[in-house]
Amino acid sequence: MPSDLRKIPWLAVALLVVLRVSIGWHLLYEGLWKLNTQSTAAPWTAEGYLKNSTGPMRTAFRNMTGDPNDLSWLDYESMSAKWDGWRDRFVAHYGVEATALDRLLDGSPNGFSVVVPELPAGFDLSEAIKSAGIAKDAIKYDAATKKLTIDGKLHLLPTEQAKLLEVIKDAQKAATDKAGFDPVIKAVNDVARQSSKLSYRERLAAMLKGDPERVGIVQKAKGDDGQELVVMVGEVEYYKEQIKQYEEKYAEAKTKFEWDHLERQWSDLQKTRRNLVGPVQALEKDLFDDASKILGEQQLALGPVPPAPSPMQRINSQTMWGLTIFGLLLMVGLFTRLSAIGGAGLLMMFYMAMPPWPGVQEIPSIEHNLIVNKVLVEMIALLAIAALPSGKWFGIDAIISALIHRVRRPK
Structure with missing residues (x-):
């Protein structure tokens, strides 16, 4: 020095x-x-x-x-696995039973049930269900326990509910004891209301696998030349194509004009990303909020669930x-x-x-x-x-x- x-x-x-x-x-x-x-x-x-x-x-x-472009948020399998990991960490962190979380994620394993106090004389509810043409095992009536049960996975569609109520009301019109059908109608409405709430994993599947605008449509159509594929590009594929085009232009950009154009393109790309990813993120937040409602004050004091590695x-x-x-x-x-x-x-x-x-x-x-x-x-x-x-x-x-x-x- x-x-x-x-x-x-x-x-x-x-x-x-x-x-x-x-x-x-x-x-x-x-x-x-x-x-x-x-x-x-x-x-x-x-x-x-x-x-x-x-x-x-x-x-x-x-x-x-x-995951620089948040594509994992748009993949059902990735999100489902992520939620499984969160569930395990939630149970370990707060020391709670997994039953309530499983019900949130996958619905009720035993389905949704209500008790029908008494059936009108001569009326068979099981036959009414069959006459309504409802999917097999979607809804059942057990005469021994007097329980009307909807499957926790199949649920009951609004159209199926309407058909069953129509069959019951037709029987009511032909019967002398019309008031006796009111508890039956109420039971159908009550159990259908319980069933109408999808589990979080079902809502995720509907969003990422069942929405045609989001995931696109591929259909086979016959033409004069034989079979052809009719394809509607979904928003997710459009987003991926936007990413590809942006990256190609970014690699070639040199002038201020090109950078300004890329900035506008990036803004459009982020808008598309928010429109696609935002609803999935909001769904996950709702899941976390509902899960926190099963916790007591001492458990909440433990802080949030540790993130996954x-x-x-x-x-x-x-x-x-x-x-x-x-x-x-x-x-x-x-x-x-x-x-x-x-x-x-x-x-x-x-x-x-x-x-x-x-x-x-x-x-x-x-x-x-x-x-x-x-x-x-x-x-x-x-x-x-x-x-x-x-x-x-x-x-x-x-x-x-x-x-x-x-x-x-x-x-």
């Missing part, structure tokens, strides 16, 4: 120490704030930041999320703890140079995710940057701190250095 470094004015030393502590406090507070949100209903995540990455490393940063969870954890640890070490002046280099490396990742470079898509912001932004300035400041012994000027490094010097000093 050149000898003139020992002649650094005390004011400069003090300002460099204050700079180190200030950056340390900034990193520490950011890390602690992000960690604190993990116990709330809206935990912090770097997912949005990574998905909106720009620049030459855009693809690498976006792929870190594991995923690439995003690891990135979030590394970012939050990296900010917290590097910030704390910089503040107290322990392993100062190593922590400054570590903090600079973390900031470099933030910078490279959205670099303000010429020829790179500009991110909408209240600031206007070219090459240099606040993240880069803070990163350079940390590298400057790493090049100077500021921890030995003020911090735990100074205490450790003094102790080592005392031990090594000859007696």
Whole structure:
């Protein structure tokens, strides 16, 4: 080290120490704030930041999320498996029985039942069900238990309910005891109302597998030349095609006009994504809200269900703890140079995710940057701190250095 470094004015030393502590406090507070949100209903995540990455490393940063275009939200099997994992973690976290959750996810395993107090003389409800032409086993009447039961999987369609009521009312018109049919009609309406509420997995299947506008239609039609496929492209396939076109144009974009066009295309792409993914996310939120209603106050105090291990969870954890640890070490002046280099490396990742470079898509912001932004300035400041012994000027490094010097000093 050149000898003139020992002649650094005390004011400069003090300002460099204050700079180190200030950056340390900034990193520490950011890390602690992000960690604190993990116990709330809206935990912090770097997912949005990574998905909106720009620049030459855009693809690498976006792929870190594991699902940069939210396509897993549009796949029934992926979502169903995700909910199964959530169910297991919910049961383990809160120590509750799985029965109530299974009923939410898959409906009632024993179906939906009501008791019919008494049937009118000469009226056979089982025969009425058969006469209505309702699907086999969809609805049954047990004369021994006097229970009218609808299958938990098949449910009862509104058209089937209407047909059954029509058969019952026809029998009522021909009977002398017309009032005796009122409890039967009420029982049919009551059990149909119970059955009308689909389980969450059934609602998911209806959304992701049964909606023709969303998933498209493929039909076979006969023409003069034989069989032909009639295809209606669904919204999901259209969204995937939008992604493909955007990525192709992004790779070729160079001029401001092309970037402006891509920005409009990206806006349209995100609108399509929200329209497709939003309802599925809302359905999942409703599932989580309904599940929370089965918990007591002590269970709710345990906080939210731990997330499933995923690439995003690891990135979030590394970012939050990296900010917290590097910030704390910089503040107290322990392993100062190593922590400054570590903090600079973390900031470099933030910078490279959205670099303000010429020829790179500009991110909408209240600031206007070219090459240099606040993240880069803070990163350079940390590298400057790493090049100077500021921890030995003020911090735990100074205490450790003094102790080592005392031990090594000859007696």
